[in-house]
Amino acid sequence: MFKLRDKYAIAGIGETAYSKNSGTTVLNLAAEACLKAAWDAGVEIEEIDGLVSYNFGDSVPAIAVATELGIPAAGYAVDFAGGGNAANLITLTAAAAIESGLARNVLCFRAMNGRSGFRLGGGREFEARGITQYTAPFGWITYPQAMAMWCRRHMVEYGTTPEQLGEVAISSRRNAALNERAMQRTPIDMDDYLSSRAIVEPFRLLDICLESDGACAVLVTSADRARDMKHRPVYIMGGAYGGGPNQGEDLFDAIRWPDHSRNYSAYIRDELWGSAGIGPSDIDVAEIYDCFTYSVLMQLEGFGFCGEGEGGPFVESGAIRREGKLPVNTHGGLLSEAYIHGFNHVLEAVRQLRGDAGERQIADAEIALTTAGAMTCGSAMVLRR
Amino acid sequence: MNQMLKPVPAPDADSRPFWDGCRDYKLMVQCCTECETFRFPPHRFCPHCRSEQREWVEASGKGEVFSWIVVVHPVPREVYAGDVPYVVSLINLDEGVRIVSNIIDCDPHAVEAGMRVEVAFQPARDDIVLPVFRPAKG
Numbered sequence: 001m002f003k004l005r006d007k008y009a010i011a012g013i014g015e016t017a018y019s020k021n022s023g024t025t026v027l028n029l030a031a032e033a034c035l036k037a038a039w040d041a042g043v044e045i046e047e048i049d050g051l052v053s054y055n056f057g058d059s060v061p062a063i064a065v066a067t068e069l070g071i072p073a074a075g076y077a078v079d080f081a082g083g084g085n086a087a088n089l090i091t092l093t094a095a096a097a098i099e100s101g102l103a104r105n106v107l108c109f110r111a112m113n114g115r116s117g118f119r120l121g122g123g124r125e126f127e128a129r130g131i132t133q134y135t136a137p138f139g140w141i142t143y144p145q146a147m148a149m150w151c152r153r154h155m156v157e158y159g160t161t162p163e164q165l166g167e168v169a170i171s172s173r174r175n176a177a178l179n180e181r182a183m184q185r186t187p188i189d190m191d192d193y194l195s196s197r198a199i200v201e202p203f204r205l206l207d208i209c210l211e212s213d214g215a216c217a218v219l220v221t222s223a224d225r226a227r228d229m230k231h232r233p234v235y236i237m238g239g240a241y242g243g244g245p246n247q248g249e250d251l252f253d254a255i256r257w258p259d260h261s262r263n264y265s266a267y268i269r270d271e272l273w274g275s276a277g278i279g280p281s282d283i284d285v286a287e288i289y290d291c292f293t294y295s296v297l298m299q300l301e302g303f304g305f306c307g308e309g310e311g312g313p314f315v316e317s318g319a320i321r322r323e324g325k326l327p328v329n330t331h332g333g334l335l336s337e338a339y340i341h342g343f344n345h346v347l348e349a350v351r352q353l354r355g356d357a358g359e360r361q362i363a364d365a366e367i368a369l370t371t372a373g374a375m376t377c378g379s380a381m382v383l384r385r
Numbered sequence: 386m387n388q389m390l391k392p393v394p395a396p397d398a399d400s401r402p403f404w405d406g407c408r409d410y411k412l413m414v415q416c417c418t419e420c421e422t423f424r425f426p427p428h429r430f431c432p433h434c435r436s437e438q439r440e441w442v443e444a445s446g447k448g449e450v451f452s453w454i455v456v457v458h459p460v461p462r463e464v465y466a467g468d469v470p471y472v473v474s475l476i477n478l479d480e481g482v483r484i485v486s487n488i489i490d491c492d493p494h495a496v497e498a499g500m501r502v503e504v505a506f507q508p509a510r511d512d513i514v515l516p517v518f519r520p521a522k523g
């Protein structure tokens with residue numbers, strides 16, 4: 001279990017514009033976000049000695065960013081092979097690296113040209129080797145296709161309805177309308193959702209997140225150092241990473257996963273809340289990984305905000321709206337702000353806890369949850385101001 | 386310019402007997418001879434007891450639909466435009482393993498959880514035969 005409660009903090013955040021075509025390289029995006037995070041914290045670039053990122057073969061290595069920024073001695077410069085599952089993992093790992101003495105000030109980032117460059121949601125010509133030889137030849141290739149299989153099981157097990165999925169999309173878009181950085185701000189209603197075209201049933205277009213170019217970064221340091229920096233620190237209370245049995249041979253593969261109506265979140269719940277010393281009822285705002293609408297339902301259940309199978313009725317009650325009992329994805333999430341592989345959730349949580357979220361500020365937000373992952377493995381973090 | 390084609394499996398040391406079986410219109414599944422647990426995909430060690438002792442057994446070819454999707458938007462378009470809508474399913478074989486396949490000879494919207502299906506074989510390119518499934522008779 002993560003044992004560093006409140007010892008480390010996020011002291012700075014930085015991000016590029018989010019767009020469909022950045023017109024620049026992923027390295028430039030990464031450098032911009034990282035520089036802004038360091039400046040936001042008020043840390044000299046020379047004092048940064050760690051960089052951590054994750055990618056899918058679609059980004060730049062941490063050492064490239066260290067080189068670009070002229071960091072004199074990058075020590076803990078590490079890349080995780082991962083998707084959205086790793087978005088909180090890298091920040092937890094930064095704290096662990098500082099605790100161990102491997103680094104003192106660590107930049108965590110995710111950078112991608114996810115629309116104009118390497119499109120995760122798109123088709124690729126597969127060498128159908130390894131586990132892929134049992135999936136791709138049947139036309140099972142894209143992530144929407146992979147995850148529709150999970151959504152279907154939730155519908156089979158619990159009677160989850162399209163309208164319940166639609167509520168997740170509508171609520172996200174409502175929040176995005178208040179966020180000037182969001183890529184999709186036009187309000188949608190249930191008719192818009194239900195009439196959006198089928199992509200891979202049970203998913204409609206509006207169940208599926210955006211594809212984005214952009215980068216975001218946070219600066220992690222010790223709580224002591226953070227207190228001397230420019231902003232009120234946002235402390236890492238707790239965190240967890242993992243999943244259940246049979247997480248698969250890659251992030252797509254869930255052939256042997258026992259029960260696709262529940263995901264990683266049910267398996268890391270106890271470690272998450274145990275490490276933070278609080279429970280779901282203490283959360284003021286939750287940024288929940290929403291690569292697809294269904295994943296929000298599964299994580300609401302998995303992390304214990306409602307009972308198993310009750311995610312649909314929970315959102316239908318209005319609970320996740322900004323004025324509901326658990327405001328979710330206050331920036332618009334991956335569905336409406338941008339898809340920076342979940343890392344933009346962390347920045348929004350920090351803004352909410354700093355009280356810097358402008359029009360979309362949740363009053364008196366003291367404790368936030370950020371989650372990352374939709375299938376067999378994932379990560380989550382509890383932050384407080 | 387590369388013409389986009391449907392992916393075909395590249396058999397390896399573990400999978401070759403599976404794909405060879407398909408070419409003979411047999412659905413072969415690996416079984417641990419120590420603990421007698423079936424497994425899919427095939428690999429060197431039994432994930433149940435870690436034994437390397439294994440054999441290939443012809444499966445009944447029968448199972449039921451665990452989950453399924455209906456692909457409506459083809460990706461890549463030029464490869465799958467002629468196939469949509471098509472069904473991809475996670476199928477629980479009666480032997481206790483789950484595999485991925487298509488469900489053919491069935492209205493995509495008539496597929497349901499627990500539906501009984503049976504294997505059929507469909508030649509693909511490059512000397513490969515794919516095991517697909519259709520609603521079980523009777």
